[in-house]
Amino acid sequence: MSRRKRMMEDLDQDIRDFIERETQDNIERGMPPEEARYAALRKFGNVTQVKEDTREVWSLVWLEQLWQDVRHAVRQLGRTPGFAAMAVLTLALGIGATTAIFTVVNAVLLRPLPYPHAEELVYVHEILDNYGATGVAGVSEFAAWRDQSRTLNPVAAYTDSWFNLAGGGDPERITAGLATSAFFSLLGVRPLTGRLFLPEEDRPGGPPVAVLSEALWKRRYRGEASVIGSSVTLDGKAYTVAGVLPRTFVLPADSKIDYALWVPLIANQTGAGPMGVVRVIGRLRAGMRLETARSELNTILRSTRAGGPEGWVKSVTLSTWQEQITQKSRLSLLLFLGAVGFLLLIACVNVANLLLSHAATRQKEMAVRLAVGAGTRRIIRQLLTESGLLALLGGVLGLALAHSAKDLLVTFISSNLPALEPIRLDYRVLAFCLALAVVTGLAFGVAPALQASRVSLNEVLKEAKRSASEPRSGMPFRDLLLISETALAMMLLVGGGLLFRSFLRVRGIDLGFKSKNVLSMTVDLTPSEYTTPNVQAAFFQQLMEKIRGLEGVQAVAGSSCPPLGNRETSVTTRLNVEGQGVDVPDARTTAVSPDYFRAMGIPLMQGRYFTEADHESSLNVAIVDESFARRYCPGGKCPGGRIVSWVRRREWLTIVGVVANARDSAEAEPHPKVYLPFSQASEPYMTMLVRTAGNPKLWTSAVRSQVASVDKNQPPHDLMTLEDLRTQSLTPRRVSVLLVGAFAALGLILASVGIYGVVSYSVSQRTHEIGIRMALGAARGDVLKVVSGPRLRAVLIGTGLGVAASIGLTRFLQSMLFDVKPTDPATFVSVSFILLAVAWLACYIPARRATKVDPMVALRHE
């Protein structure tokens, strides 16, 4: 039995007892029993009332009153379905969009990585003195940390590589992961079948073993258990299959690599990424801090410096793995969240405006309720319940909206996201949405409620009709709302505008080569089959001739590191220019076929192009680009000069020509370039660039089949048009522009709806006044000015404030802009113009109605 119920029973007994005693007293005073009882009852008073009052002591009065308020609010909203629908939809839009973005933010930035005790996982990488953060670490440093660290346990490393997989079907180019033996246990991964790497397999000369991904196992080996213990051929070498990894194992790296299989890292070190660098992760021992681990790893690093390459000063930096993974997407996600937050604020302001107009039509109701004794606080509570109910309805609808929009959104912005667990609505998103609804309910409800409860009883009850001119106290507040929503819309527009201009700038950049109608295709030769530079060069020579023979092919060229490519091995090398005595720290060297410059449309500035005469046994030659020439050649005249490369054979190369600059990508800082003839600097990989007479996609299968006709065991990959590659490289930027642009457009629409609403309300309130003015001879223009003037002034103030706030805020956008200043005047002027034009329309359309008022009708209206 509840305490309240027990107490009420006690009370009953006590009241009976009280009355009996009083009766007794009365009898003792000489009253007849009947009368004595009656007098006692009369003295006690209203028993029911006493019980009610006492019950209230024990009851949750506010809960019961809340229930009353909710029922009343439901009835109220049902009476004005148009208003309710408008408010709920506006809120649903704001809350839904915010929740959808938060869902992504939650999944990417807030939810821990899908590993046991993920918060202890740290990422270790090195900083080079003249270069900055590398994102990777050397294998030898890793080994030292693994063996000596007392703050991290264990330390593991991984990287990725490509192999030509043969046996069990057509040869295919696969991406393989290389991992040390501690890697899988560090991440708590168990094999689906078989086993993972043993420590003795993870050392130089260890036995060749591989672990398949579930996808590859199912696809290529039909999921047969017999594959365990059998062998697969990778780059011509046999590997024993040790086990299969479950599908649930994902590596949330920032690039979406689809690992087909894994091999031990140390045993396959030759393939361990360019120049023997790996990604290092570790688990922080209990109680250890990042800072402690960092200084320890730095100490270990310094002690192993002895054998390192000269001239590079390294240090270590540590971050949590999650931070490292989400670093790139954090800024754009926060930008989206900020933009959508502004949108939500505009929605709130709009609903506050709606509520104000709504409250004005209910002034009489409020006055009557006040007159019959309702307290101001009670009325405010009632109104807040109504706005809270609106917000909750909006929240529920918004949640549904977010749920349906989420997959679309994820597909849309996935280019900005690390590959994580499926993005879903979890309890945190639900809590966020609920909190949003409650806060917005209060935010847009408080001011109107306060205003509505401050009703002047006399005036309202006396006046049977609407007041002749608008109430003085009501309007300034509405104008404040207009000012704030205009300012918010302005800020959104400025953000969207700056991103859009940056996008146009990046898209408009001249890359320095002709990307139209070029198909690119990469072939990585199996090293065991193409062992010497000569055979490698011969393969590509033959392939290019075959492709050149295809009908409609205008030119074919090869490059070891083509522009717009995703090959991370574009070699940054140190060069020494003869007679200069200085190192060139940041030049990129690329091996190209003689036709490369003609096929790509890169003009020659000095000297000559490569020719077939530049072969393996002739003079070592090089071509540099203009930026190299300007910086390192005396007087910009290069031909005849000589350079030596540290990575190449350390032989002198004679510069024979200078070509125009060609950029690797639109956004990256262009580096000075050195081109070498592929016959003298062959690589086991080459990207074919095929210029075609029409849409290059039509040549895809023909070009692919030429590879098979030369050697069917060498799988081509990444068949793409350069145009597509260019478009792809713009995707993250396009997504930001479209998303922020959409929020800005929605903000503008909501703001103009708000302006429209305020002006039409004011017109409808002032019909009588306008009628008088017109009867007295006011012209249309005067009427327009009276009705829309103050609103336009508010819009102007709002725009000004929006500009000022934007100037303060856009610097946070700086890193997302390209060749556009955060305070770009052109952007500010053009978006102000758009905003003012739309605002003026939103004012003018309803205001025009005022000029059509018939004075006779308006005056009779009274």
Added chain:
Amino acid sequence: MSTKEQRERIELLQGTLDLLILRTLRLGPTHGHAIAKAIEFRSEDVLQVEQGSLYPALHRLIKRGWISVQDGTSENNRRAKFYRLTARGRRQLEVETGKWDKLAGAIARILRPAESEGES
């Protein structure tokens, strides 16, 4: 009950009833009727306890933990609800009494400045 009588009676200030109930219960546990009678008797009938406010007040005090209620047997062997001052209620009574003295003193000084000055 004559009209004159009623005019001489004073309505209790909000919260004062609580204080009086606590004070009454300090003499020992007793039932509702006796509390009302005691207050009326001790104030020489100046203070009239409305039943309408007595019971809500009693329950408010129970809720705050200043008094407790239990079954008991009264002088003439009848079962009744007995209210009893708790330890917390006893402390509260001291605090409230102190406050009341201050308040009464302050009001008296304002209303009768000459007297209090003359006395001092």
